[in-house]
Amino acid sequence: MPTTLQAVIRIFIDLIKLLFPVLVGMALLVFLWGLAKFIFRVGGDEKAVTEGQQLMKWGIIALFVMVSFWGILAMIYSDIGFGRPFGLPLLPQ
Numbered sequence: 715m716p717t718t719l720q721a722v723i724r725i726f727i728d729l730i731k732l733l734f735p736v737l738v739g740m741a742l743l744v745f746l747w748g749l750a751k752f753i754f755r756v757g758g759d760e761k762a763v764t765e766g767q768q769l770m771k772w773g774i775i776a777l778f779v780m781v782s783f784w785g786i787l788a789m790i791y792s793d794i795g796f797g798r799p800f801g802l803p804l805l806p807q
Contacts, residue, residue: 720794727791738780745773 716722748769755762 723794727787730787734780734784738777741773741776741780744776745770748773 716725748766748771750766751762752766752770755766
């Protein structure tokens with residue numbers, strides 16, 4: 715059981731560090747599935763082309779949101795004093 719706020723935040727950060735690659739992978743798969751639907755149905759079914767475009771759009775939006783969230787979380791992580799955020803190298807000071 716965590717006893718300090720820093721321990722609670724560290725648990726939260728560790729959980730996000732575990733889930734983040736899975737979510738990014740899923741968003742990338744959605745984008746690639748939409749791309750495949752779009753490419754392979756261009757000359758045929760218009761509904762499949764539209765669905766492919768929608769999947770690509772939502773995949774890109776999901777990737778953007780997750781990478782932005784990761785950047786904000788890394789900034790907060792380093793500002794609180796946890797050291798290097800997610801194993802990223804820090805800029806020289």
